[in-house]
Amino acid sequence: RDTVRRRLNYRLEKVLKRLHILEGLLVAFLNIDEVIEIIRNEDEPKPALMSRFGLTETQAEAILELKLRHLAKLEEMKIRGEQSELEKERDQLQGILASERKMNNLLKKELQADAQAYGDDRRSPLQEREEAKAMSEHDMLPSEPVTIVLSQMGWVRSAKGHDIDAPGLNYKAGDSFKAAVKGKSNQPVVFVDSTGRSYAIDPITLPSARGQGEPLTGKLTLPPGATVDHMLMESDDQKLLMASDAGYGFVCTFNDLVARNRAGKALITLPENAHVMPPVVIEDASDMLLAITQAGRMLMFPVSDLPQLSKGKGNKIINIPSAEAARGEDGLAQLYVLPPQSTLTIHVGKRKIKLRPEELQKVTGERGRRGTLMRGLQRIDRVEIDSPRRASSGDSEE
Numbered sequence: 001r002d003t004v005r006r007r008l009n010y011r012l013e014k015v016l017k018r019l020h021i022l023e024g025l026l027v028a029f030l031n032i033d034e035v036i037e038i039i040r041n042e043d044e045p046k047p048a049l050m051s052r053f054g055l056t057e058t059q060a061e062a063i064l065e066l067k068l069r070h071l072a073k074l075e076e077m078k079i080r081g082e083q084s085e086l087e088k089e090r091d092q093l094q095g096i097l098a099s100e101r102k103m104n105n106l107l108k109k110e111l112q113a114d115a116q117a118y119g120d121d122r123r124s125p126l127q128e129r130e131e132a133k134a135m136s137e138h139d140m141l142p143s144e145p146v147t148i149v150l151s152q153m154g155w156v157r158s159a160k161g162h163d164i165d166a167p168g169l170n171y172k173a174g175d176s177f178k179a180a181v182k183g184k185s186n187q188p189v190v191f192v193d194s195t196g197r198s199y200a201i202d203p204i205t206l207p208s209a210r211g212q213g214e215p216l217t218g219k220l221t222l223p224p225g226a227t228v229d230h231m232l233m234e235s236d237d238q239k240l241l242m243a244s245d246a247g248y249g250f251v252c253t254f255n256d257l258v259a260r261n262r263a264g265k266a267l268i269t270l271p272e273n274a275h276v277m278p279p280v281v282i283e284d285a286s287d288m289l290l291a292i293t294q295a296g297r298m299l300m301f302p303v304s305d306l307p308q309l310s311k312g313k314g315n316k317i318i319n320i321p322s323a324e325a326a327r328g329e330d331g332l333a334q335l336y337v338l339p340p341q342s343t344l345t346i347h348v349g350k351r352k353i354k355l356r357p358e359e360l361q362k363v364t365g366e367r368g369r370r371g372t373l374m375r376g377l378q379r380i381d382r383v384e385i386d387s388p389r390r391a392s393s394g395d396s397e398e
Contacts, residue, residue, distance in 0.1 A: 004107060005097065012093040015086050017058075022083045024059025029076050035063065141186040146203050148189045149213070150231050152178045157213030158206040172212050183233030190257045191216065192230040195223050196244075196268035196276055200258040221262040230278055232257075239282040241289065241303065242267065243317060245332045246274035246325065250314030251282065251306050269313040273325075280337050288342075290363075291318040292334040296378035297371035298363040303337055305367040316368040338385045345384040346377055353377065 028035045031053060042048045049060045096102045147164040150156050153175040159166075166180035181189065188200040199220045207214050216228055234240070234254040243249025248271070257279075259265035268276055282303055289303040299318045307315055317332065324330040338344075344360065346353040353376065363372045 001103070001107065004103070004110070008093050008097055012090065012097070015090045015093065019083060019086050019090065020056070021059060021062045022079055022086070024055050024062055026076070026079050026083070027053050027055065027059075028063045029079060039064065141202075141204060144185040145182065146185045147180055147182050147209070148203060148206065148231065148233065149177070149209060150179045150191075150216075150228065151175045151213065154216045154228055155213040156201075156206055156216050157209045157211065158203045159209030164209070169209060170212060175212075179231050181231050181233045187233050187235075188258050188260070189231060189233050190254070191220065191228045191264075192232075192257070192267065192276055192279065193222055193226040193264070194229050194276065195226045196266065196270045197223065197226070197264040198257040198259055198267040199262075199264035200260050219262070220264065229276055232279055234281065239308075241280040241282055241306070241335060241337060243277040243280075243314065243332065243335055244268060244270050244274040245277055246271040247291075247293075247316055247318045247320040247332045248314045249277070249306060249317045249335075250309040250312060251303065252309055252311075256310040265311065267311050269311075271313075277332065277335055280335050282337050284339065287337045287339055288364075289317070290334075290336040290338060290344075290383070291332060291371065292336075292380050292383070293318060293320065293330050293371060294333045294379075295324075295330045295373065296380050297330075297373050298377070298380075299367075299369055299371035300360060300364045301367045319368055319370045334380065334383065336383055336385060339387050341387075343386040345386065347381045347383070348377060348379060349381065351376075 034052070035049065038048050038052065039045045046057070046060045046064060049055055049063060050057065055063070096106055144160065145162045147159045147162055147166065148156065149159060149164070149166045149169060151171055153172065155172065155175065157169075159169075162182045164180070167177040169177070171177065183189065183203070185203050187203070189203055189206075191199045191201070193199070201219055205219070216222075220228075222228070232240075232254070236253065236255040236258075238254045239251055240254060240257075241249060242252055252267075257267060270276065285304055287303050288300050289306070290298065290300045292298050297318070306317070317335075320330055320332065341357045342360075343357065344355045346355060362374065365372070
């Protein structure tokens with residue numbers, strides 16, 4: 001519609017200009033002898049013509065551009081005939097431009113004419129291809145195995161390969177090993193601090209593990225008093241369980257944690273005095289979530305019962321009474337993601353207690369419940385999962 005309107009306006013402008021010139025030529029025809037006399041004798045014929053016959057500059061120039069022999073041959077009938085045709089066209093153009101109905105009728109006729117003229121089958125096939133995308137420098141980085149090592153004092157470094165004895169590396173006086181993760185050199189490594197913020201760094205920007213590394217505070221701007229508690233490297237679409245020891249959590253992807261600015265992004269909203277739990281990898285949508293509190297209460301439910309968010313507080317995983325949480329008597333202590341029909345080995349002090357799938361039904365319930373306190377299983381130290389797919393809880397090495 002806009003294209004047709006611009007075309008009609010352009011043509012109308014040309015018609016109006018030509019009508020204006022024809023009016024001047026008609027004046028010249030009616031006064032041909034005097035016009036020729038002025039042209040022959042005046043040094044400046046244009047202003048003389050404009051003054052004598054009331055012509056505009058455009059009309060006078062049109063008359064002067066005609067050779068004298070052509071000027072003498074001007075015929076009134078031809079001028080008036082062209083003038084009449086252009087006036088009709090002018091009225092028609094102005095009518096279409098002023099009427100939506102007439103404009104729609106014109107569009108319809110032109111589309112039908114185009115369909116009639118060009119509506120045959122294509123002679124060349126259309127090929128569909130993926131949209132071309134500009135490659136970033138990150139896409140061109142080599143994909144090599146690396147191990148990222150973090151110290152207790154927050155110093156970080158990158159080692160080539162995965163066969164690295166991270167705890168055995170050389171550390172600054174008073175410092176020691178905290179965590180290590182394995183990934184590829186073109187993957188970002190993500191850090192999660194004690195306030196629930198996440199940060200991402202490209203491994204190629206980290207110093208070599210041949211030295212003692214450099215402090216993360218040189219690359220990240222942490223909130224006052226914050227410490228880096230967790231580190232991980234995964235594929236962009238890898239699903240993770242993020243939670244706080246207040247008993248709330250949600251599912252997100254690794255890419256949701258990536259924030260390349262120094263200040264990072266707010267990932268987990270922590271209730272007062274709450275702490276960030278270690279991220280847990282979710283290998284399959286059918287997996288179960290096992291939550292264990294400090295007091296030994298256990299609750300298991302499908303991990304799919306939790307919402308998938310990019311950030312936030314999440315939903316209640318297990319109920320922690322606020323009074324007990326305030327006194328430090330209870331809180332979420334451990335999280336495990338495990339396949340259905342897994343067998344667990346519970347470590348309580350020096351004792352090992354095995355729970356088979358049918359026994360785990362006793363701790364299976366709805367998300368957000370208080371959980372079950374099983375006899376003899378208070379103060380659980382850790383859990384081993386006996387399954388072809390073993391889910392891990394926490395960082396890769398600690």
